[in-house]
Amino acid sequence: xxxxxxxxxxxxxxxxxxxxxxxxxxxxxxxxxxxxxxxxxxxxxxxxxxxxxxxxxxxxxxxxxxxxxxxxxxxxxxxxxxxxxxxxxxxxxxxxxxxxxxxxxxxxxxxxx
Amino acid sequence: xxxxxxxxxxxxxxxxxxxxxxxxxxxxxxxxxxxxxxxxxxxxxxxxxxxxxxxxxxxxxxxxxxxxxxxxxxxxxxxxxxxxxxxxxxxxxxxxxxxxxxxxxxxxxxxxx
Numbered sequence: 001x002x003x004x005x006x007x008x009x010x011x012x013x014x015x016x017x018x019x020x021x022x023x024x025x026x027x028x029x030x031x032x033x034x035x036x037x038x039x040x041x042x043x044x045x046x047x048x049x050x051x052x053x054x055x056x057x058x059x060x061x062x063x064x065x066x067x068x069x070x071x072x073x074x075x076x077x078x079x080x081x082x083x084x085x086x087x088x089x090x091x092x093x094x095x096x097x098x099x100x101x102x103x104x105x106x107x108x109x110x111x112x113x
Numbered sequence: 114x115x116x117x118x119x120x121x122x123x124x125x126x127x128x129x130x131x132x133x134x135x136x137x138x139x140x141x142x143x144x145x146x147x148x149x150x151x152x153x154x155x156x157x158x159x160x161x162x163x164x165x166x167x168x169x170x171x172x173x174x175x176x177x178x179x180x181x182x183x184x185x186x187x188x189x190x191x192x193x194x195x196x197x198x199x200x201x202x203x204x205x206x207x208x209x210x211x212x213x214x215x216x217x218x219x220x221x222x223x224x225x226x
Contacts, residue, residue, distance in 0.1 A: 042201055042216035090156055098212070102214065104156035
């Protein structure tokens, strides 16, 4: 089955630790995105990548880092510099070009304890 | 002020009712308008995708875009308990912006049997 896989589904982190969220897609999509969703709020863009080995900051990139070494993979690292990391993180991908749908993974819920 | 404002809800209706979900926006460059449905603790899934102004119908769902008023709506006819979810509107300008979308905060809908 084609789709986007995020892992793990739930993640707990101690304050001061870095943690990496996984996102893998087998849809052969060029563009991939990371969003953050807080309760009662919409999605805010953290980072996006249109091509391998290239990525750009979104609206709330501070305290996060990404890499895009393979077309299929776009991992997100939440660093200790992120002041309020507890949130629901969503990865998405789409074909580049106008009028194309973005497909979302099932999300990772990160809790800092 | 946010670029995209969505009626906050929550909204509770009896089964069979017609539901109207609405968003306004301020960026006149938006050309692509989407509605996503998100079940609790899941990733969003695309319901409707509209380019520019006009109506689009898909089964019980109708999306309307009025660019002159910067207003979009999603209508659900004969609502079902399975329609209970959070609905997110999203918009983007064109592909030169890497397909990034700006999301509303979502409206949570409950359809009671």
